[in-house]
Amino acid sequence: MxxxxxxxxxxYGLPVPVRDTDTVIAADGGWRVCRELSLTPSLLVADFDSLDAVPEFDHILRLPVEKDDTDMIRAVKEGFARGxxxxxxxxxxxxxxxxxxxxNMQTLAYIARHGGRGWLYGSGERFTAICDGGEIMLPAKKSGILSVFCLGADAEGVTIEGAQYPLADAALTADFPLGVSNHFIGQAVRVAVRRGCLLIGICDKE
Incomplete structure (x- = not known):
């Protein structure tokens, strides 16, 4: 699930098909996209600053405009609450x-620190995060760009294996983009961090 x-x-389109067992949550103006895709969300989370009117829908979590949570991170919290x-x-x-x-990139760190895996999608690119002892194995690709940044404070014990430019027990700091523009070379890539959070970006374009 x-x-x-x-x-x-x-x-930019659905990265993978939505299955019947999956949960779909619309975050405010994402409701329009759900309608265009003929997807019925399990929940609409919104303060309605991106929608012109409140739709006729039974499952709405209405948020105040003045709040600490973005609509997206509140939707993530609702997803965690559903398991x-x-x-x-x-x-x-x-x-x-x-x-x-x-x-939303910070939201990826929130997901990682709460035991989940999150992916954020752009045009031909996607991002995820790992934190505090986490690691990820990325499938082998013949080409593509891999970028790794610390997210928040400096990250320690950073390891990258299987990419063009490996790292072993290195530090990534918040003031120097050492991890940008690495490359896939046809091998599975392992990225790990001992302390701190990493934002990992994968771009299909060279």
Whole structure:
């Protein structure tokens, strides 16, 4: 099972098919995308700053406009409450709101620190995060760009195996982009971190 959260940002298509057992949550303006895809979400989470009107729908969690949670991270919390641990965040990048793109990248760290795996999708690119002893195995690709950044404080014990530029027990700091523009070379890639959080980006374009 997986949880698909569809936001109000640019939508680049479904990365994988939505199964009957999956949970779909619309985050505010993501409701329109669900309608276009003929998807009926399990829940609409919104403060209605991206929708012109409140739709006729039985499962709405209405949020105040003035709040600490973004619609996206509140939708993630609702997914966790339903027992989900795999999250696909769609409509969370692009558009005019780069601040929301950054917020959604932080949301990936929230998911990782709460025992889940989150993916944030753009146009031909996707991001995930690992934290504090976490690791991820990425399938082999003949080409493509791999970028790894610390997310928040400096990250220690960073290991990258199987990519063009490996790292072993290294540090990635918040003020120098050492991990940008690595490359897949036809091998599975392992990324791990001992302490801190890593934002991992995969771009299919060279």
């Amino acid at each position: 997986a949880c698909f959260i569809i936001g109000a940002g640019s939508f 989900e641990t795999e999250f696909h965040l769609l409509g969370g990048m692009g558009g005019r709101r780069t601040d929301h793109t950054l917020a």
